[in-house]
Amino acid sequence: MPARSVFEIIGPVMIGPSSSHTAGAVRIGSIARAVLGEDFRRADITLYGSFAKTYKGHGTDRALVAGLLGMSGYDSRIRDALNIAATLGLEIRFRIAKGEEFHPNTADIELTGVSGKRVFLRGSSVGGGNVLITRINQYEVSVCAKNPTLMVEHVDRPGVIGRVAGVLGNNGINIAEMRLTGSNREGEKLMVIEMDRAVSDEVLETISGLPDVTAVIRI
Secondary structure (H helix, E strand, O other): OOOOOHHHHHOOOOOOOOHHHHHHHHHHHHHHHHHHOOOEEEEEEEEEHHHHHHOOOOOHHHHHHHHHOOOOOOOHHHHHHHHHHHHOOOEEEEEEOOOOOOOOEEEEEEEEEOOOOEEEEEEEEEEOOEEEEEEEOOEEEEEOOOOOEEEEEEEOOOOHHHHHHHHHHHOOOOEEEEEEEEOOOOOEEEEEEEEOOOOOHHHHHHHHOOOOEEEEEEO
16 A cells, blocks of 8 residues: 555644545635636535535535635634625525435535636545546546646647647746546647646736637636
8 A cells, every 4th residue: 555645644734624524625615716717706506425415514515615715724714604705795505416426525616706707616525635626617627736737728729738838848837747638519628737836927828828728727
């Protein structure tokens, strides 16, 4: 059996009661916020498995909303996240799903931003505060977000991947792993790039301006 880090054994520093139901849920909400790229005004959240059964007692509802509000897993305001959202006039709806076969700690989050932009994310809390994102909008993905991650939506044409990689390389950013996934709409692809360090706003802007790049998400 491979060696495990102390972090994996005892879990992260966090507000309780559960790393899966609290810290992991905060991270799922935080990633959904990053995918939206702006403040949200409405969140429709569907819970599966043990998330659905124990979300109130374990504070999963508060943790997901805390992440959507930009809080970290050790923020003492997590327990008041629902009240804070209500004070801000945000609309949040929870739905309990039955029968679907996903990881037991899974949530679907549909967000509507202040500009009217809408995004969809499916994420699972897999233990120790770690998460696995399996869908973003129309793309089936596998994103853990343990390392700085960049997602680049683009038209499927020759040269796009090379241009993106070139920008990163020219700025001294090493690509640890790159995966490519297709869309259910012909001609659309999504690059998921894990890196050794986060990209700056300037690099993000440069990649966003490349030919055939339609959207860039930084986590």
